[in-house]
Structures are given as C-alpha cells and as structure tokens.
Amino acid sequence: MRRYSFLLIVAGFILNNSFAQLSDNKVIDSLVNELWVNTKGYKSSRIIKKIEKQNPQFDYLTCVIKNQIKFPGNVKKGFVEWEYEIDSIKHYCIVIIPNNYDPAKKYAVTVFLHGAIMNLNPRYVSTFITPTSYNPDSLDRIIIYPASWMQSLWWNNRQVENLKYIIERLKKNYNIDENNIHLSGYSDGATGSFYQANMNGTPWATIRSYIGNPNGVADLSNQNIFLKNFNSVPWLIVNTTNDKLFPASEITPFIQRMRMAGNTAYYYIMEGYGHDLNWVPLLKDSIRNFLSQNIRNPYSSEIYWRTENTLKYGRNRWVIIDKLKKNTNTSAYNDITEILVPYNRESINLSGFIHVTTTGNIINVTTENVEQYTLLISPEQFNFNKPITVYTNENLSFEGEIEKNMHTLLKWVSRDLDRTMLFGYELKIRL
Incomplete structure (x- = not known):
C-alpha cells in the first residue's frame, strides 16, 4: 500500500512538472x-x-x-501601397503580395529599384507600376517597388535605411524566406544597386543590374566605392550595345575591374538593343536559373568587408568592424582595382577592411586600419563543444571555449528578424 501511494505521489509530481513545463x-x-x-x-x-x-x-x-x-493571416494581399517617413521625409512603396499568400509558407522576395529618378514626384514609381502591372493570382513571390526621387536618390544613405525599413516591415507582417531576398535595378535603379551593395550586403541573395552605370556611383554619391564589397553577393549584369546613355562599351571596363577584385559576376552584352528591356525574353531562362541557383548563405566561410562608417555600415553578416584606427594607411587607394574615389574628393576618407576565412573552429582574419572587430558566432557554423581559435594578421587573438548565450541570441534576433542567422556568442577582438 505504501509503495502504491509512493508511486502515485511520484506520478503526480511528474505530471505537475510536465504541465508546468508546458505552461x-x-x-x-x-x-x-x-x-x-x-x-x-x-x-x-x-x-x-x-x-x-x-x-x-x-x-x-x-x-x-x-x-x-x-504570422497574421488577415494581411493585405494584391497591390498594396505603403507611406511612411525616413529621416522625416515621406516615402512611398508598392508591395505586391500573391493573392494565395499562406502565412504558413515562406516566400521569396524581389526588390526592384526603378529608373528615371531625377524628378520631384515621390510617387513617380506609381506612374508605371499599377494594379494591372502584375497578376497577383499567379505570383509565387513578393514583389517590392520602393520609390526614389530628387530628395531620396538610390545612391544616398537615406535609401539604404529605406530598404532596411521595408525589409524589416515585411518580415514582421509576412512569412518571407530570409535567404531568398533579391535586389534588382533598372537604369538609375541599376546604378543604385551598386551603391546599396557597397553599404549593406547582408540581406541580399543576389543582385541584378539592368542597363545601369556603375561608373558614376562614386561621383553621384560622393562616397568611396569598395569593389571587393561587391563580392559578398552573386551578380547578374546586363548592358546593351546601342544604349545612348550607358553603352556596354563604357561599362565593360568597370566589370573588368570587378573581376580583377575577385568578382565572378555574370555579364551579358546584348547586341543591337538600346536603353530598354526588350532583350529580357532572350535571357529569361538564364535569369530564372541564376535566381534559383543562388540562395544566400548566412554563415559564409569567407567574408570581406571595407567601410568608412563603422557606426552604420560596419557589418557584413556575422562580421562587424567596430572601430577604425586613427592613423590611416592609404596604400590601398592607389590600387584602382579595389577602391573608386569621387573625382571631386579633396581628401581621402579613412576606411578599413576585414577579411575572414574559416576552417572548422579556426578563424583567420586579415585587417587594415581596424582597431576592433566583432565575430558573431553561431552554433550552426561552429562547434561550441570545442575551443574557438582566432588569428588576426597571423597573430593569435583568441583561443578558448565559449558558451551559448541566450541574451546574444535574443539581441540579434530582435535586430535582424532572421530565423536563419542565429548567434550564440559575441567575440570582440581589440587589436
């Protein structure tokens, strides 16, 4: 009898604990x-x-x-318009959601940067993207058309923040595939896509540039353009021979510079076409294959990033440049294959780079003009049961075991809203 009572007590204790755990x-x-x-x-x-x-x-x-x-099921579908403020300036955006959107399913996203932005109409994109431009009944992805105009050009930091805002808002309300977000631009928008990649490569799975002018990005933005930053993302670039604005003959040398800097961009020169998209049917299959074959890897084993603004643009995925040294080394500016400087720049802005490669739990880092950097360590990329070893410029910077940290996980989830890029430890290295 006593044994039976004891078993009942144990069973009750287990059940209570189970219900408490469930709660x-x-x-x-x-x-x-x-x-x-x-x-x-x-x-x-x-x-x-x-x-x-x-x-x-x-x-x-x-x-x-x-x-x-x-994710909520009662969200807007079809042709949706957003209005909001960035830097106290009203912005406009068109979002096209499949009519059969299912909140239990992840959706790819394509962000299109339009052309003809030298106008005073903040809603100019709505003059050519209308409710009849796409059929939401047949869409298999979410389409985004942000707006650019004279007060907010694609090659302005305000637009970097605008695209961040749009993606964050989309993530909060719709179930999107974080590793399947693609950036594309046409004409001025294509030119702007190079600026966006120069400042923030983290969210993009691919970038497509159609009849743009990357030669002008440094001068238009009055910013240094770091060609190796483009290597973070696969590119598909198209220019045409009869384009009177940006002929392929003038763009090809820029693509060659990208390749000298290590980029493997797909580059198509379309013979006989002008400043238009009439060539698209010829490349339809190539574009489709490019998108399907390039899904973002959030834990890339090799990352390069250069910045002159660590406060806003020091991060590329799991690598962050926290602080630059005060004494600049300008030797890299003499290498035309790596950095483009605006022609009217009287002085060279301080910048620094970091290049990270991994083999198992060994992390090799090369830096220039960097005083401090952070590595965001994920259990999905590194083995937390074994020591982590970090070498910086061939010197041992860290060696030891680390533990999964819940605060780090939640901190970066709240910042990134990315279910595929989860971090368990922040490893700060001061040089």
Whole structure:
C-alpha cells in the first residue's frame, strides 16, 4: 500500500512538472512572437528580460525562433501601397503580395529599384507600376517597388535605411524566406544597386543590374566605392550595345575591374538593343536559373568587408568592424582595382577592411586600419563543444571555449528578424 501511494505521489509530481513545463513553453513562445513585432527601444529590452526570466534552454529557444513564429493571416494581399517617413521625409512603396499568400509558407522576395529618378514626384514609381502591372493570382513571390526621387536618390544613405525599413516591415507582417531576398535595378535603379551593395550586403541573395552605370556611383554619391564589397553577393549584369546613355562599351571596363577584385559576376552584352528591356525574353531562362541557383548563405566561410562608417555600415553578416584606427594607411587607394574615389574628393576618407576565412573552429582574419572587430558566432557554423581559435594578421587573438548565450541570441534576433542567422556568442577582438 505504501509503495502504491509512493508511486502515485511520484506520478503526480511528474505530471505537475510536465504541465508546468508546458505552461512555461507557451509563455516563452508567446514572448518570442511578441519580440518579433516589437524590435525597437525599451519594448524589446523588456521582452528580452521577460524571456530570460523564464530561463529557457538555448536550444529550445532557437527551435521556437525557427519554427514557432506566427504570422497574421488577415494581411493585405494584391497591390498594396505603403507611406511612411525616413529621416522625416515621406516615402512611398508598392508591395505586391500573391493573392494565395499562406502565412504558413515562406516566400521569396524581389526588390526592384526603378529608373528615371531625377524628378520631384515621390510617387513617380506609381506612374508605371499599377494594379494591372502584375497578376497577383499567379505570383509565387513578393514583389517590392520602393520609390526614389530628387530628395531620396538610390545612391544616398537615406535609401539604404529605406530598404532596411521595408525589409524589416515585411518580415514582421509576412512569412518571407530570409535567404531568398533579391535586389534588382533598372537604369538609375541599376546604378543604385551598386551603391546599396557597397553599404549593406547582408540581406541580399543576389543582385541584378539592368542597363545601369556603375561608373558614376562614386561621383553621384560622393562616397568611396569598395569593389571587393561587391563580392559578398552573386551578380547578374546586363548592358546593351546601342544604349545612348550607358553603352556596354563604357561599362565593360568597370566589370573588368570587378573581376580583377575577385568578382565572378555574370555579364551579358546584348547586341543591337538600346536603353530598354526588350532583350529580357532572350535571357529569361538564364535569369530564372541564376535566381534559383543562388540562395544566400548566412554563415559564409569567407567574408570581406571595407567601410568608412563603422557606426552604420560596419557589418557584413556575422562580421562587424567596430572601430577604425586613427592613423590611416592609404596604400590601398592607389590600387584602382579595389577602391573608386569621387573625382571631386579633396581628401581621402579613412576606411578599413576585414577579411575572414574559416576552417572548422579556426578563424583567420586579415585587417587594415581596424582597431576592433566583432565575430558573431553561431552554433550552426561552429562547434561550441570545442575551443574557438582566432588569428588576426597571423597573430593569435583568441583561443578558448565559449558558451551559448541566450541574451546574444535574443539581441540579434530582435535586430535582424532572421530565423536563419542565429548567434550564440559575441567575440570582440581589440587589436
């Protein structure tokens, strides 16, 4: 009888613990979903603290982030228009959602940067992208048309922030495939795509430039253009022989510079075509194959990045340049294959680069003009059960074991809204 009573007590204890664990898991799931839509300021900090108070296992939390984000089903579909402010200036954007959108399914995204931006109409894109431009009944992806005009040009930092905002807003409301976000541009938009890649390569799976003028990016933006930054993303570039604005004969030398800097861009010269897209049917299959074969790898084993603005544009995926040295080394500026400087620049802005390669848990880093950098370490890329070794400029910078950190995981989830790029440790290296 005593033994029977003891077994009942044990069974009751196990059941109570199971129900308590189930209840705790529901709380964690709910808080993670709350964090997904509240990523700014004090709200996100409060939610992160609440999750940490629940003390979930790191691996369970990762599983929730990957699989338990619930997207609303009552979202707008078809032709959708957004209006919002960036830097206190009203911006406009067209979003085209498949009519059969299913919140349980991930969708690829294509962002198109339009041309003819030297106008005063912030809604100019709506004059040629209308509700009849696409058939939402047959779409298999989400299409984005941001707007650019004289107050917000594609080669302006305001537009870098604009595209960040659009992608973040999309992630909060729609179930998108974070590794399948593609950037494309036409004419001025194609020119702008080079500027975007120069400042932020993290979100893009591919970039396509159609009849653009990369030669003008440095001068138009009055910014240094770092050709090796383009190597972070696969490119497909098209120019035409009879284009009176940007003929292929003038663009080809730029593509050659990209290749000298290590880029493997697909480059098509379309004979007999002008400043138009009439050649698209001829490359339709090539473009489709290019998109399907190039899905973003968030944990690339090799990353290069150069920046002159560490505060806003020091990051490429899991590598961050935190701080530059005060004494600049300008030797690289003499190498025309790597850096393009605006013709009217009176002085050279300080910049620095980082080049990271990995083999197992060994990380080799080469830097120039960098005082401090951060490596965001993911359990999906590195083995946390073994020591991590970091060499910087052939000197040992770090060697030791690291532990999965829940705060790091939640911090970067709230910043990135990326279920495929999850980090467990921040490794800061000061040189």
